Amino acid sequence: MANVPWAEVCEKFQAALALSRVELHKNPEKEPYKSKYSARALLEEVKALLGPAPEDEDERPEAEDGPGAGDHALGLPAEVVEPEGPVAQRAVRLAVIEFHLGVNHIDTEELSAGEEHLVKCLRLLRRYRLSHDCISLCIQAQNNLGILWSEREEIETAQAYLESSEALYNQYMKEVGSPPLDPTERFLPEEEKLTEQERSKRFEKVYTHNLYYLAQVYQHLEMFEKAAHYCHSTLKRQLEHNAYHPIEWAINAATLSQFYINKLCFMEARHCLSAANVIFGQTGKISATEDTPEAEGEVPELYHQRKGEIARCWIKYCLTLMQNAQLSMQDNIGELDLDKQSELRALRKKELDEEESIRKKAVQFGTGELCDAISAVEEKVSYLRPLDFEEARELFLLGQHYVFEAKEFFQIDGYVTDHIEVVQDHSALFKVLAFFETDMERRCKMHKRRIAMLEPLTVDLNPQYYLLVNRQIQFEIAHAYYDMMDLKVAIADRLRDPDSHIVKKINNLNKSALKYYQLFLDSLRDPNKVFPEHIGEDVLRPAMLAKFRVARLYGKIITADPKKELENLATSLEHYKFIVDYCEKHPEAAQEIEVELELSKEMVSLLPTKMERFRTKMALT
Amino acid sequence: MSGASVKVAVRVRPFNSRETSKESKCIIQMQGNSTSIINPKNPKEAPKSFSFDYSYWSHTSPEDPCFASQNRVYNDIGKEMLLHAFEGYNVCIFAYGQTGAGKSYTMMGKQEESQAGIIPQLCEELFEKINDNCNEEMSYSVEVSYMEIYCERVRDLLNPKNKGNLRVREHPLLGPYVEDLSKLAVTSYTDIADLMDAGNKARTVAATNMNETSSRSHAVFTIVFTQKKHDNETNLSTEKVSKISLVDLAGSERADSTGAKGTRLKEGANINKSLTTLGKVISALAEV
Numbered sequence: 001m002a003n004v005p006w007a008e009v010c011e012k013f014q015a016a017l018a019l020s021r022v023e024l025h026k027n028p029e030k031e032p033y034k035s036k037y038s039a040r041a042l043l044e045e046v047k048a049l050l051g052p053a054p055e056d057e058d059e060r061p062e063a064e065d066g067p068g069a070g071d072h073a074l075g076l077p078a079e080v081v082e083p084e085g086p087v088a089q090r091a092v093r094l095a096v097i098e099f100h101l102g103v104n105h106i107d108t109e110e111l112s113a114g115e116e117h118l119v120k121c122l123r124l125l126r127r128y129r130l131s132h133d134c135i136s137l138c139i140q141a142q143n144n145l146g147i148l149w150s151e152r153e154e155i156e157t158a159q160a161y162l163e164s165s166e167a168l169y170n171q172y173m174k175e176v177g178s179p180p181l182d183p184t185e186r187f188l189p190e191e192e193k194l195t196e197q198e199r200s201k202r203f204e205k206v207y208t209h210n211l212y213y214l215a216q217v218y219q220h221l222e223m224f225e226k227a228a229h230y231c232h233s234t235l236k237r238q239l240e241h242n243a244y245h246p247i248e249w250a251i252n253a254a255t256l257s258q259f260y261i262n263k264l265c266f267m268e269a270r271h272c273l274s275a276a277n278v279i280f281g282q283t284g285k286i287s288a289t290e291d292t293p294e295a296e297g298e299v300p301e302l303y304h305q306r307k308g309e310i311a312r313c314w315i316k317y318c319l320t321l322m323q324n325a326q327l328s329m330q331d332n333i334g335e336l337d338l339d340k341q342s343e344l345r346a347l348r349k350k351e352l353d354e355e356e357s358i359r360k361k362a363v364q365f366g367t368g369e370l371c372d373a374i375s376a377v378e379e380k381v382s383y384l385r386p387l388d389f390e391e392a393r394e395l396f397l398l399g400q401h402y403v404f405e406a407k408e409f410f411q412i413d414g415y416v417t418d419h420i421e422v423v424q425d426h427s428a429l430f431k432v433l434a435f436f437e438t439d440m441e442r443r444c445k446m447h448k449r450r451i452a453m454l455e456p457l458t459v460d461l462n463p464q465y466y467l468l469v470n471r472q473i474q475f476e477i478a479h480a481y482y483d484m485m486d487l488k489v490a491i492a493d494r495l496r497d498p499d500s501h502i503v504k505k506i507n508n509l510n511k512s513a514l515k516y517y518q519l520f521l522d523s524l525r526d527p528n529k530v531f532p533e534h535i536g537e538d539v540l541r542p543a544m545l546a547k548f549r550v551a552r553l554y555g556k557i558i559t560a561d562p563k564k565e566l567e568n569l570a571t572s573l574e575h576y577k578f579i580v581d582y583c584e585k586h587p588e589a590a591q592e593i594e595v596e597l598e599l600s601k602e603m604v605s606l607l608p609t610k611m612e613r614f615r616t617k618m619a620l621t
Numbered sequence: 622m623s624g625a626s627v628k629v630a631v632r633v634r635p636f637n638s639r640e641t642s643k644e645s646k647c648i649i650q651m652q653g654n655s656t657s658i659i660n661p662k663n664p665k666e667a668p669k670s671f672s673f674d675y676s677y678w679s680h681t682s683p684e685d686p687c688f689a690s691q692n693r694v695y696n697d698i699g700k701e702m703l704l705h706a707f708e709g710y711n712v713c714i715f716a717y718g719q720t721g722a723g724k725s726y727t728m729m730g731k732q733e734e735s736q737a738g739i740i741p742q743l744c745e746e747l748f749e750k751i752n753d754n755c756n757e758e759m760s761y762s763v764e765v766s767y768m769e770i771y772c773e774r775v776r777d778l779l780n781p782k783n784k785g786n787l788r789v790r791e792h793p794l795l796g797p798y799v800e801d802l803s804k805l806a807v808t809s810y811t812d813i814a815d816l817m818d819a820g821n822k823a824r825t826v827a828a829t830n831m832n833e834t835s836s837r838s839h840a841v842f843t844i845v846f847t848q849k850k851h852d853n854e855t856n857l858s859t860e861k862v863s864k865i866s867l868v869d870l871a872g873s874e875r876a877d878s879t880g881a882k883g884t885r886l887k888e889g890a891n892i893n894k895s896l897t898t899l900g901k902v903i904s905a906l907a908e909v
Contacts, residue, residue: 146892147891147892147894150891150892151891151892158892208896209894209896212896212899212902213892215902216892216893216902217892219902219905219906224906224909227902227906228906231899231902231903231906234896234899235899238896248897248900251900252899252900252903255900255903255904255907256903256906256907258907259903259906259907259909262907262909412793413792413793414790414791414792415790415791416791416792416793416797417791460793460794461793461794462793462794462795462796464796465795465796465797466793466796
């Protein structure tokens with residue numbers, strides 16, 4: 001070992017490291033791994049210069065190692081042992097080389113060789129795992145083995161390695177704590193050794209990645225809450241260590257809010273969204289770090305796109321919160337149930353009492369100034385289910401604000417599908433607000449607004465390319481007209497003398513609803529305009545519902561002309577019959593529309609009698 | 622249009638030199654339109670069978686009466702596609718499989734005798750039919766595009782010098798489209814062949830120690846076929862436009878897990894190394 005030309009070794013190592021970091025697309029097109037292969041050659045040379053690995057003398061029985069002791073001993077070491085003396089030092093140096101060789105082989109898709117090197121690295125370090133000199137290298141080697149095993153789809157093995165890293169980090173921070181040596185320092189001259197601050201920064205980055213890998217493992221294991229928690233922690237640490245790009249961080253936080261929204265955890269969702277707003281606002285003030293992928297020229301467009309996307313996350317927050325409230329307060333015909341409302345009001349106090357304890361358990365972003373800024377945004381938005389029109393309106397207005405913001409970027413020319421989804425959300429906001437509105441005329445106006453924003457879309461869109469979306473919109477418009485009609489009928493019922501004006505309005509709404517249900521049903525016909533014998537299962541329920549509503553609508557046309565009335569009843573009967581017949585032929589359809597089928601059967605038995613009575617009455621006059 | 626609108630065919634190729642030198646065993650058998658697979662770790666186990674619309678046995682050679690040639694594949698699949706295109710329907714064919722499975726051979730084939738793939742045969746027949754037309758009321762036009770999708774970037778293979786990334790946009794009337802993608806008019810099969818050739822050369826193919834050629838990109842060859850009928854009596858014209866999309870997918874072993882829902886052939890349990898992918902991971906969680 002005496003004549004190791006140390007300077008040469010260091011130089012070769014640094015060169016190898018530089019080559020390893022060359023981005024792959026900078027290599028010649030037909031040799032994407034050229035730089036990696038060159039790095040590998042240099043690493044092998046360094047390894048040769050360092051000499052053979054030290055023998056495992058005095059193999060102390062490591063009782064504290066868990067089951068499966070040996071190369072994969074992942075149990076926590078009982079004591080901190082620093083690698084002192086020339087033998088230990090050589091072992092550690094070789095471990096660094098083995099690590100880099102391992103990563104190199106993995107990067108070039110040679111998993112078996114990669115595994116060999118990494119396992120060798122861990123074996124060399126086994127005694128010194130918890131030491132200031134070796135902890136970082138050890139954790140990194142384990143993390144890479146975790147990634148390797150995930151590529152082999154042995155996710156539990158990956159989990160074992162990564163959880164071991166997590167435990168090691170925590171134990172180290174508890175028992176030692178000082179910023180550990182970064183593995184690259186092994187081959188640097190004294191003057192170039194890193195500062196404590198830099199060491200800490202790098203070590204914390206390693207742990208952040210550890211948490212990120214665990215998030216992915218838990219995701220694959222379908223432990224979704226845990227995965228979200230680890231993603232949340234990863235984001236938090238990025239902020240704490242100033243290792244983030246504001247636009248990217250903001251969209252990630254906003255996206256995470258969607259997970260919480262789906263789980264109805266609105267406080268957590270609000271926190272993520274508020275943080276997203278605050279950090280997004282930092283754009284331009286913070287310089288890019290090495291984790292930022294965007295090219296310079298793309299930034300302005302990306303800024304606007306992300307702004308629109310974050311806005312859409314906010315829309316979903318407002319909408320879901322309001323819809324959740326509706327679900328808890330509606331009766332069996334979809335109207336506000338006053339008893340349920342009182343119950344929830346009583347519950348409100350309890351919810352407010354528990355607020356502090358829930359907040360403490362949740363992962364919070366930022367401290368100090370950042371925390372205050374986020375709180376300032378949170379304070380303006382409720383996370384509790386709205387219980388009356390006033391509370392609902394606040395959420396509605398916030399949602400609408402973000403609709404306008406989202407539409408700035410997601411214009412119809414260029415982003416058809418996205419634009420339409422935003423408009424549909426806007427319509428849904430009106431619909432759920434209408435639920436809280438007590439005045440029927442005002443409710444009507446809200447449905448009218450919905451129709452006004454949806455109708456132009458059916459004209460502008462090419463049905464050949466946007467079939468599904470077109471159908472959705474037609475169906476929604478039809479239903480909105482239907483609801484409006486029912487409201488007008490209720491209003492008319494309250495009047496002592498319903499005049500011809502309101503009757504005309506009711507019939508017009510009826511006609512419009514029919515038009516759109518018919519358009520929807522026509523879209524199911526084949527190129528020869530024939531209605532399918534067998535309706536596809538993806539459109540079965542809406543098709544059946546449409547038929548049912550058409551039947552009902554014909555029965556509700558108000559006319560003084562008895563001949564017309566008879567015609568309408570006949571058409572109504574025809575549609576009810578269709579439903580009953582189809583469900584007989586296709587039993588799976590019967591399951592889709594149980595309620596409507598029952599009612600249809602009733603009508604099929606009642607209507608003929610009613611029509612007969614009508615005919616006799618007509619004959620007599 | 623008769624029958625199902627989606628058809629699935631499977632094809633097995635001969636051993637390559639590496640497989641032959643390692644004395645590999647063939648674990649695939651085909652009978653009619655069924656394909657069965659033997660478990661090499663437990664050959665006594667009953668083979669598992671799967672039914673497809675077509676099972677093409679191309680493991681042996683043309684001397685074998687069971688052998689499925691390029692012509693046979695075209696006659697079954699390509700001809701029907703062309704027929705539907707003439708009727709005015711859009712048609713699409715995807716080739717899916719690992720690197721080296723033979724996707725490009727089936728889709729493009731070789732320039733040698735009777736080794737032409739589906740695409741060249743389809744194009745040749747398209748022009749034969751056009752040229753054979755005697756009806757003077759009918760006129761035809763054919764335009765082609767050829768694009769490559771690599772690392773989430775779209776590249777125009779008919780204009781590879783345009784190194785820029787083409788954007789995918791949606792237009793309310795024209796539907797989804799690739800902005801600035803070249804659409805070149807062609808009047809003969811040779812035109813198409815020349816363009817395809819140039820495009821194929823521009824494709825991104827790379828070599829590593831593990832694979833001889835690693836196909837990393839998806840290639841989409843689109844033929845826009847317009848048929849105009851001019852009625853001399855009424856002096857009115859009607860038009861039928863159909864799109865024929867021929868897709869050669871990248872090696873499926875590199876299927877990226879982007880969090881898309883639905884069953885995939887390979888359920889990626891890979892861990893993404895860089896924090897730049899945090900967004901994708903969170904998106905996947907939000908979709909659950």
